[in-house]
Amino acid sequence: MGNVIVIVGPTASGKTKLSIELAKKIDGEIISADSMQVYKFMDIGTAKPSNREKQGIKHYLINEITPDVEFSLARFKDLSLKYIDKILGKGKTPIVVGGTGLYINSLIFNLDFSDTICDWELRKKLTLEAQEKGNEYLHNKLRQIDPAAADKIHKNNVKRVVRAIEVYNYTNKPISVHQKESRKKPPIHNFILLGIRMDRQRLYERINKRVDLMLEKGLISEVKGLVENGYDKNAIAMQGLGYKEILAYLRKELTLGEAVEILKRDTRRYAKRQITWFKRFQDIYWIDGDEYLNQDETFKKIKHYLASYGIFL
Numbered sequence: 001m002g003n004v005i006v007i008v009g010p011t012a013s014g015k016t017k018l019s020i021e022l023a024k025k026i027d028g029e030i031i032s033a034d035s036m037q038v039y040k041f042m043d044i045g046t047a048k049p050s051n052r053e054k055q056g057i058k059h060y061l062i063n064e065i066t067p068d069v070e071f072s073l074a075r076f077k078d079l080s081l082k083y084i085d086k087i088l089g090k091g092k093t094p095i096v097v098g099g100t101g102l103y104i105n106s107l108i109f110n111l112d113f114s115d116t117i118c119d120w121e122l123r124k125k126l127t128l129e130a131q132e133k134g135n136e137y138l139h140n141k142l143r144q145i146d147p148a149a150a151d152k153i154h155k156n157n158v159k160r161v162v163r164a165i166e167v168y169n170y171t172n173k174p175i176s177v178h179q180k181e182s183r184k185k186p187p188i189h190n191f192i193l194l195g196i197r198m199d200r201q202r203l204y205e206r207i208n209k210r211v212d213l214m215l216e217k218g219l220i221s222e223v224k225g226l227v228e229n230g231y232d233k234n235a236i237a238m239q240g241l242g243y244k245e246i247l248a249y250l251r252k253e254l255t256l257g258e259a260v261e262i263l264k265r266d267t268r269r270y271a272k273r274q275i276t277w278f279k280r281f282q283d284i285y286w287i288d289g290d291e292y293l294n295q296d297e298t299f300k301k302i303k304h305y306l307a308s309y310g311i312f313l
Contacts, residue, residue: 002088003309004189006033006096008104008278009196010271012206013289016049018196019097020057021295022302025313029058029087031080033098033107036240038064038071041226044219045242047210067226067237070120077106084189093311096191101277102160108191119166126162127239141165146174154273156266158239192309194302195278198289207267211242211260220246220256241267 036046060083087094130138139155149164167175223246249259303313
């Protein structure tokens with residue numbers, strides 16, 4: 001069992017910057033827990049760190065697969081554990097970084113996927129229903145079979161709605177029961193959680209500015225290139241934030257102004273869901289995102305906290 005640092009928080013809160021600075025101080029390597037950065041050719045819309053931003057720090061689970069390939073929770077866990085062992089084997093500290101709550105859960109709760117339910121055809125069918133009949137239609141379908149899950153999962157989080165229906169379809173049990181039964185083994189490693197939080201209004205301003213910067217960097221051209229290479233709206237990854245909105249603009253379903261406003265709005269909503277998700281974790285050491293502007297003071301606090309686990313900056 002080794003020490004693994006996990007950095008969580010909402011999108012645009014500064015996780016990437018913090019992780020790289022921390023990795024430099026503790027001789028660490030980074031594993032991405034972002035459901036979109038795993039895809040190749042999708043750099044701008046996923047806010048993927050550039051080689052310059054990485055500052056020589058080795059990153060894993062970035063540019064792992066093409067946009068038309070499904071990346072399951074089970075595969076994330078398997079690859080993450082493989083990379084954690086690889087990093088520990090080098091005598092370095094693994095740092096898992098990301099805002100995808102289910103990915104983080106799979107590691108720290110050691111979810112058992114030995115009998116993972118996986119029905120790609122059902123997933124495609126349900127996703128198509130959401131596209132044709134609306135997210136609320138699919139969400140109501142979930143509510144009929146698993147009201148508790150429907151209360152917890154937002155209707156616009158189609159991926160999780162689909163997953164909850166899929167699990168119930170095969171087990172006749174709510175997904176919460178299935179997950180609870182799978183949390184029977186203790187964690188393989190000692191996961192030390194750091195979380196970034198900041199004033200909600202400031203976070204939303206950062207999100208809006210990030211979207212504007214993505215457009216300046218060439219998000220529209222990136223989406224055009226994906227389409228030209230055969231990754232249309234039926235590709236798994238093209239359902240992600242930043243891609244489905246620009247794709248709708250390119251198909252003349254939205255004006256550019258409408259697409260941008262929807263993207264900003266939905267990213268803010270996603271951040272709000274992330275905040276709610278991570279608040280449920282009891283053992284997170286919270287870092288003030290605004291205070292992080294004073295890096296020296298922030299790292300003094302992190303240094304003191306990590307020292308109790310035998311990790312020294």
